[in-house]
Amino acid sequence: MTRTSQSIQKGEVLLAVDQVSLSFGGVKAITDVSFDIRKGEIRAIIGPNGAGKTSMLNVINGFYHPQQGKITFKGQTRSKMRPSVAAAQGIARTFQNVALFKGMSTLDNIMSGRTLKMNSHFFWQCLRHGPAMAEEIRHREFVEDIIDFLEIQAIRKVPVGKLPYGLQKRVELGRALAMEPDLLLLDEPMAGMNLEEKEDMSRFIIDVNTQYGTTIALIEHDMGVVMDLSDRVVVLEYGRKLADGTPDEVKADQSVIDAYLGVAH
Amino acid sequence: MFYRETGQFKTNYAGDMAVFPILQDRIGIALILVVAFVLIPLLGSDFLLSSVMIPFLVFSLASIGLNILTGYTGLISLGTGAFMGVGAYACYKLTTLFPEVNIVVWIVTAGFFSAFVGVLFGLPSLRIKGFYLAVATLAAQFFLQWCFTRIPWLYNYNTSGAIEVGQRTLFGMNVTGPKASLEARYMVLLTLVTVLTWVASNLMHGRIGRSFMAVRDMDIAAELMGIDLLKTKLLAFAVSSFYAGVAGAAMMFLWYGGGEANDAFNINQSFLILFMVIIGGLGSMIGSFFGAAFISMLPTMLKFGLPALGIPLAGATAEHLTYILVGSLIIFFLIVEPHGLARLWQIGKQKLRMWPFPY
Structure with a gap:
């Protein structure tokens, strides 16, 4: 496969999400979240149910329009964008429930x-x-x-x-x-799979990343898979960013442990 | 036994992507074309041509049109009758304004007028889907039918208020009007249907057909893959209405030989063609032909076939019996195979491929 846009080198920021807030009426799905995705990495977005992960993906590929904040993809900052335009710029995705x-x-x-x-x-x-x-x-x-x-x-x-x-x-x-996307968004690629299927899918994700050099952002609930696959992890909870860093950093983060295991009040 | 793909290897993608990859299918199509182009005009009776084949071909063309919209793109339309009317009236106006241009050219050109009108009435389809879109296209049906009867300019201020088909020739032969032979009309119609079916099949097998089906199956995913929903839906309306328009013009000029919109292009016509598409098989080219054959030929066959078999029927009884039989056959086929006759055909072919083994 040949790549057309080589303007962004490996390791540079491919997509930056800057203080994005999204709400539906009174419900705040995402509040003030910022993170970036670097070219060539596998970036995981994790968090408990209803944390705003899928909403985040929908914002990235133009399906939802955030009320505040901006998104910069390949150096271009945009406010509102139709999904077909995002596709033309090089963002592809899969869906949580197969579409x-x-x-x-x-x-x-x-x-x-x-x-x-x-x-x-x-x-x-x-x-x-x-x-x-x-x-x-x-x-x-x-x-x-x-x-x-x-x-x-x-x-x-x-x-x-x-x-x-x-x-x-x-x-x-x-x-x-x-x-041939520059950025591939995977929404729970392994949901509902058995161990063997998960191993196959993990192998494909790593192969896509290494062979084609595609940058991948994935949402996944299987922590073993996330920690093994991803280069960096961002953790969301109730629409806010809780932590951001390498799998080891995130695993050791006290607020993440609290969010996942719960704390005694 | 004789229908096998065994041993037919494809060595390139073009061969694999052919519309009929199996040799036996290609032979079958060739046989059908020979029968339709040579045997029927030579041996067929006037009755076969005028009451069976010509209506069948006109309805096939209209069914293909609606199938592109409803079967392939998933947009229900109840305006087919009106879009056919646009084609007929466009053709009538064009051939009265420019009588020297060949009528076949105008029949095809009329389709473009219909396509334009179809696009206009297709605009709401971005916002509304399903039954609501069906109601929106009903507006097209009533509005256009009103235009056909209330705007005298469209029927050239005739006292009859109807389309009057004049004498037109092709290669020195009369193809329209009272003096045109049945064979000539049949051949022109058959050529139109053959060419347009080939074009429709080509479109549906390529990028455009895939984007139509993508919109039908999962419009959100289609949009996220860069398929512009509005453009795709409007293109579907345009192509579909083009076919309906050509069918309508052909209906007036090659079949009816003149007539009035309230008879030919009313809501019943729209429903009839929708039934053809549903019974024939949504999203299937051959299904359009099956559906058209089933609904247009069956009443004729029953009406004239039963007395021929020795079952005597009086005029009124025959008509009522036809309604009863056609109705129950429609229900029977839909219970046996809700996906239409095309699916039955597909299952039959699959069984034949495996025969004598069940799977």
Whole structure:
């Protein structure tokens, strides 16, 4: 896979969230949270249920618009942004409850991740010849690489609605990878999986990070997985940032221990 | 036994992405085309052409149109009849203003007018979905039908208030008007349907079809992948209405040979085509043909087929019996296979592939 934007070097800040607050009516989902994601790292966002983790991801890819604060991605600061624009800038994501296109095959699902990269004219699309077909084959080759990488060759033409949950999660990861994102957001990629499936998924996440150099932000509840996978962890609780640092630092943080285990009052 | 893909290896992606990857399917399509283009016009009776094939082809085209919108993009529309009307009236105006231009050109061009109107009435689809969108498209149905009867300019101030189809030729042969032979009308219609089906299938197999289905299956995920919802939905409305418009123009000029909007493009027509799409199979090209065949051919077959089998029927009884039979068959098929005849066809093909083993 080739990368187009190499302006940001590994280790530099790719995305910065600066004092973001988000509320729905009177409910404050996120209050004054700041953190950054550096290029090439695996960044985990953890916290108890309702801490605002998924809301944070929704803010990052433009689905929610925060009332306060700003987000800087690849050096560009933005206020309000449509999700399709965020996608065009290079942010891809997977969902907590799988959001695949159920009526389409695995292949078509991953191919639809290439939509933004395809631009053959409507006229050629009508004929399905010439430039349209050449483009289709070019992207099919790319998608086949992803299918190989995720070891899902056997289910290429199966409608995803018929696949077991673990495989659906894998196809969803494939669809996000097909977008060649600079930043990949994974919302609980291992929820509801057994140990073996979790190991497979962890392996894929590490491989994506090392082979393709994709920056990853992930939400996960399995602390073992989070501590092993991630380079840095940010902890949220009740929409506020509790701690931020390497897994070891976070593990030793007294407020994090309190939040997770509870304290005697 | 004879329907196997065994031994048919694909060595490149183009082969694998073909619309009909299995050889037997390609032979089947070729056979159907030969029958439709050669055998039916040569051997078919006037009755077969005028009462079975021509209505079937017109409805197939309209069903493909609605299937693109409802089956592939997941937007329900009850305005198909009106969009067909836009095509018919556009074609009528164009051919009276420029009679020297070939009528087939105008039939196709009429589709673009319909596409434009479809886009206008598709604008609410970004905000509303499901049944509410169906109600919004009802507005198109009533408003446009009102225009067809109340704006005399549209029907050239005829005293009859209806479209009057004049004499038009193609390659020196009459294709519209009272002197046009059935064979000529059938061949023009068949060519239109064949070419437009091929185009629709191409579109649905590529990027555009995938983005339509993505919007249908999970619009939030589609948007987060960079698919612009408004543009995609409006494109679906445009393509769908284009097909409806061409079908409407073809209906007036190649089938009815003239008529009034309140008869041809009313709400019943919209419902009829929606039923064809649902019974045929949502999101399936071949399903559109199945549905059109089922609903347009079945009453004719029952009406004329039963007496031919020796079951005598009086006029009124025949009509009532047809309604009863068609109604119960629709219910029967929907209970057997809620996903339509196309799914039954698919299951049948799958069984044939594995035969004699059950799986």
